[in-house]
Amino acid sequence: xxxxxxxxxxxxxxxxxxxxxxxxxxxxxxxxxxxxxxxxxxxxxxxxxxxxxxxxxxxxxxxxxxxxxxxxxxxxxxxxxxxxxxxxxxxxxxxxxxxxxxxxxxxxxxxxxxxxxxxxxxxxxxxxxxxxxxxxxxxxx
Amino acid sequence: xxxxxxxxxxxxxxxxxxxxxxxxxxxxxxxxxxxxxxxxxxxxxxxxxxxxxxxxxxxxxxxxxxxxxxxxxxxxxxxxxxxxxxxxxxxxxxxxxxxxxxxxxxxxxxxxxxxxxxxxxxxxxxxxxxxxxxxxxxxxxxxxxxxxxxxxxxxxxxxxxxxxxxxxxxxxxxxxxxxxxxxxxxxxxxxxxxxxxxxxxxxxxxxxxxxxxxxxxxxxxxxxxxxxxxxxxxxxxxxxxxxxxxxxxxxxxxxxxxxxxxxxxxxxxxxxxxxxxxxxxxxxxxxxxxxxxxxxxxxxxxxxxxxxxxxxxxxxxxxxxxxxxxxxxxxxxxxxxxxxxxxxxxxxxxxxxxxxxxxxxxxxxxxxxxxxxxxxxxxxxxxxxxxxxxxxxxxxxxxxxxxxxxxxxxxxxxxxxxxxxxxxxxxxxxxxxxxxxxxxxxxxxxxxxxxxxxxxxxxxxxxxxxxxxxxxxxxxxxxxxxxxxxxxxxxxxxxxxxxxxxxxxxxxxxxxxxxxxxxxxxxxxxxxxxxxxxxxxx
Numbered sequence: 001x002x003x004x005x006x007x008x009x010x011x012x013x014x015x016x017x018x019x020x021x022x023x024x025x026x027x028x029x030x031x032x033x034x035x036x037x038x039x040x041x042x043x044x045x046x047x048x049x050x051x052x053x054x055x056x057x058x059x060x061x062x063x064x065x066x067x068x069x070x071x072x073x074x075x076x077x078x079x080x081x082x083x084x085x086x087x088x089x090x091x092x093x094x095x096x097x098x099x100x101x102x103x104x105x106x107x108x109x110x111x112x113x114x115x116x117x118x119x120x121x122x123x124x125x126x127x128x129x130x131x132x133x134x135x136x137x138x139x140x141x
Numbered sequence: 142x143x144x145x146x147x148x149x150x151x152x153x154x155x156x157x158x159x160x161x162x163x164x165x166x167x168x169x170x171x172x173x174x175x176x177x178x179x180x181x182x183x184x185x186x187x188x189x190x191x192x193x194x195x196x197x198x199x200x201x202x203x204x205x206x207x208x209x210x211x212x213x214x215x216x217x218x219x220x221x222x223x224x225x226x227x228x229x230x231x232x233x234x235x236x237x238x239x240x241x242x243x244x245x246x247x248x249x250x251x252x253x254x255x256x257x258x259x260x261x262x263x264x265x266x267x268x269x270x271x272x273x274x275x276x277x278x279x280x281x282x283x284x285x286x287x288x289x290x291x292x293x294x295x296x297x298x299x300x301x302x303x304x305x306x307x308x309x310x311x312x313x314x315x316x317x318x319x320x321x322x323x324x325x326x327x328x329x330x331x332x333x334x335x336x337x338x339x340x341x342x343x344x345x346x347x348x349x350x351x352x353x354x355x356x357x358x359x360x361x362x363x364x365x366x367x368x369x370x371x372x373x374x375x376x377x378x379x380x381x382x383x384x385x386x387x388x389x390x391x392x393x394x395x396x397x398x399x400x401x402x403x404x405x406x407x408x409x410x411x412x413x414x415x416x417x418x419x420x421x422x423x424x425x426x427x428x429x430x431x432x433x434x435x436x437x438x439x440x441x442x443x444x445x446x447x448x449x450x451x452x453x454x455x456x457x458x459x460x461x462x463x464x465x466x467x468x469x470x471x472x473x474x475x476x477x478x479x480x481x482x483x484x485x486x487x488x489x490x491x492x493x494x495x496x497x498x499x500x501x502x503x504x505x506x507x508x509x510x511x512x513x514x515x516x517x518x519x520x521x522x523x524x525x526x527x528x529x530x531x532x533x534x535x536x537x538x539x540x541x542x543x544x545x546x547x548x549x550x551x552x553x554x555x556x557x558x559x560x561x562x563x564x565x566x567x568x569x570x571x572x573x574x575x576x577x578x579x580x581x582x583x584x585x586x587x588x589x590x591x592x593x594x595x596x597x598x599x600x601x602x603x604x605x606x607x608x609x610x611x612x613x614x615x616x617x618x619x620x621x622x623x624x625x626x627x628x629x630x631x632x633x634x635x636x637x638x639x640x641x642x643x644x645x646x647x648x649x650x651x652x653x654x655x656x657x658x659x660x661x662x663x664x665x666x667x668x669x670x671x672x673x674x675x676x677x678x679x
Contacts, residue, residue: 023527035203039211070525077523083216085526090214090516094203099196101530102515104538107476115535122528129525 012037015059019088022062022069024101028092035091043087045080050140055081057136064132070122071129146172146396148675149415149430151403151445152437152648153177154257155661156668158385159291160434160647161395163672170394173386174428176253176420177399178235182209183228189375191367192512193481205372206514215517225261226371226513232260239402239420239566240444247557247575249461249612251440253420255399256383258438258615259661264379264486265506266297266350267658268310270499276654278623278634279667287666289314295380295665298355303336304347306499307492307658316355318348319364322483324509324541327473329489331599343495344595349488349506352380352662366482368512379486401426404567405448406433408641418567432675435638436647436668439617440557443650444571446621446630446638447559454630456558457620460655461575463547463585464614467505467593469601474539485512487544491599493592503588504657505543505596541601545592546657547585551619552578575611616660618652636671647671 016036020028047055054072058065058081065085072079093102150161153175164171183205188195195202207213208227215224225232235253242249252258268288271281292314299309300318309315321329332339332346339346354363354377364378374381389395400421407414415428435442443457487506494502510518515533518540522529554576562570577585593603624631627639632651638644647668649660 023530025527031200039207039214042210066525066527069527073523073525073529077520078217082526086216086516086520087211087214089519089526089530090207090211090514091203093514093516094206096197096200096202102534103193103196104477104479104511104534106478107535109476111476111535115532118528118531119524122524125525125528 009037012040015040015084016088018059018062018065019085020092022065023085023089023092024098029097032091032095032097036088039087039091040084043083045083047080050137051079051081053136053140054079054133055084057132067125067129068132069129070125071133074126075130075133144172145429146170147431148172148434149174149413149428149432150434150436150647151175151415152257152435152441153255153382153386153397154252154436154438154648155259155262155382156648156664157257157436158259158382159294159665159668160436160672161389162294162385163669164434164675165389165392165395167676168394169676172396172398172428172430173389174398174401174403174415174417175255176235176239176402177255177397178231178253179255180228180231184373187228187369187373187375191365191481192369195369228372229261232258235420240441240571241565242440242571242573244573244575247459247461247573247612248610249440249573249617250615251438253402255386256381259382262352262381262661263506263659264351264353265308265490265659266292266299266352266662267308267656268312269656269658269663270306270310272498272500273654273656276500277652279663280634283670284663284666285311287669288312288662290669291662291665294385295352296354296358296361297350297662298353299350300348302347303340303345304349304490304492307345307494307502307504308347308350308490312350315350319351319353319355319484319488320366321348321488322509323477323480324471324474324538325489325507327471328507328541328599328601335598339595339598342591342595343493343497344591345492345494346599347490347492349486349490351486351488353484353486354378364484366484368483368485370485371512398428402567403437403445405445406644407449408644413643432643432645434645434647434671434675439620439648439650440571442646442648443557443620444559444567444569448569450629450640452559452561455560456556457630458551458622459555459557459573459575459617460549460551460619460652461555461612462549462614462616462655462657463577463608463611465545465589465606465608467543467545467589467596467603467606469541469543469596469603470536471539471541471601473600476535477538479509479511479538483509483511485509491543491592491595493588493595495591501548502657503545503547503592505545505592508542508544510537510540510542543592543596543601543603545589546614546616546659547588548657549655551622551653554578557620616655618649618655618660621646621650622653623651635674636667637674645671645675
């Protein structure tokens with residue numbers, strides 16, 4: 001493999017690890033990382049300067065990723081940085097290793113409380129994320 | 142090289158397949174001209190397992206669920222047809238290149254596939270009522286026989302409940318109804334408990350009649366509830382038009398010509414020349430026949446007829462059902478596990494028939510959501526993907542989707558127009574406009590409100606109404622309206638194209654009205670009759 005391609009591929013593998021950590025709160029397997037790298041090669045998602053800054057920030061840790069994603073879900077749902085997350089989400093769903101995260105199962109009535117808490121957490125994440133996104137936007141302007 | 146046949150059928154979709162089948166059964170020699178795109182990628186790699194087993198066991202499922210080039214991960218696509226799964230994408234392959242359509246207000250879906258748009262048919266079969274057939278311009282008694290003949294060929298399952306007058310009519314040739322999935326069972330029993338008050342408002346609910354086998358038929362198997370209906374036709378329990386073409390291909394009096402895009406016809410004393418552009422060599426080829434049956438779909442027929450009549454008239458009317466869908470939460474299904482064996486087809490249909498005359502009925506087909514995968518639903522929420530995944534996994538079993546079709550008539554603001562374009566593959570491009578009047582918009586909106594109210598009564602809480610662009614219903618008609626005066630650009634009730642001696646139209650081009658109910662079964666029944674009329678005309 002050409003050194004530039006190798007570097008790009010390594011970047012994609014690193015991205016896959018970070019996104020997996022954010023989406024499923026755990027490290028994901030090599031198979032899914034490779035599929036993600038292949039998808040990135042084929043989809044060729046490009047970023048503007050602003051989007052690149054957002055993406056760099058998101059890759060620092062899963063909390064940044066969650067907050068920025070939450071803010072963009074409200075403000076810019078079609079932002080290309082979300083497309084990377086969405087692609088990984090689809091790859092994880094179409095893998096036999098992660099079916100328990102996606103297929104329906106029986107939940108107890110008390111699970112509704114958890115759903116409520118997660119909804120509340122999503123709102124908090126969006127509020128923090130809006131602050132981060134606006135700061136990055138100002139930097140770009 | 143010029144090829145001569147007695148009968149040529151154009152197009153292999155629902156109508157072309159039935160017309161060709163009816164002719165071949167009578168023993169005459171038939172050629173079918175078709176572009177005939179087929180799925181070369183996915184057919185072989187999808188295993189013959191149920192959805193859950195595939196999800197849990199198959200390591201290369203991403204190849205067909207997401208697509209070879211990840212085309213099954215939709216992002217910002219508003220094109221009609223973008224909802225197709227990767228294994229069904231071949232249905233619209235080559236259409237942009239070969240038969241482009243330009244419009245801001247009308248986004249139709251067309252197909253160059255072997256079996257046409259029938260490859261993505263939702264399988265709903267509806268016998269139209271007498272008032273509906275009269276409004277369309279079809280003969281009731283003839284259609285009754287044709288419905289039976291088509292049902293016997295394709296296999297229709299259903300039952301006689303409150304929905305039967307709207308879908309089965311008097312149809313005798315039916316198989317037992319399919320097993321109802323858990324998600325829709327709750328809605329069905331809720332209806333049965335409250336039907337008196339709902340019926341007073343003109344709301345009726347019943348099991349769908351589906352072109353889905355519940356008993357083995359010839360080489361096709363009864364449904365095995367694998368829930369792979371949107372991905373694969375492995376057991377052939379769901380009827381697809383290509384199955385008829387493959388069956389005909391074994392007969393000695395049938396010839397299938399692939400890679401043939403029909404441009405126009407020229408009628409002369411000794412018969413008809415059919416001018417074709419071959420899509421493999423881009424060269425023109427001429428076929429000859431005594432009788433020509435056009436059935437490449439309403440827009441395809443319009444293109445051929447406009448060219449054949451030397452562009453004397455470039456604008457034609459068009460009708461297409463307005464369509465929207467409403468995702469609902471069904472509270473009683475919250476936190477439940479979806480059963481392994483089921484089907485994702487619309488097994489229940491709600492009808493709004495306020496005048497109780499089976500005319501201008503509104504219709505909502507009800508579906509559950511699973512096999513189209515959760516990530517597509519997650520994208521629709523205004524939440525971050527990680528939290529949305531947890532919430533949607535919980536809600537998944539409770540989603541019921543209502544797909545609403547409205548009845549539709551033509552008007553001056555709904556038309557297609559052909560314009561010459563030297564750069565286009567065929568030298569011309571079809572354009573169009575589709576604008577509803579304020580009155581039509583308000584009638585449809587009121588109908589949607591009433592359907593939403595009925596859904597609430599049935600325990601389904603509507604979340605939002607998503608209106609698709611005009612063309613999204615994939616039901617098109619009315620470009621060459623039926624009339625018996627023989628006016629230019631019309632069709633006689635027997636299917637003959639006015640201004641010709643031996644050219645017939647077997648698709649929905651003549652239909653003057655579109656009921657909300659699914660069109661395909663009636664299109665096939667009409668094609669059956671047209672084929673019989675072609676033979677009578679000899």
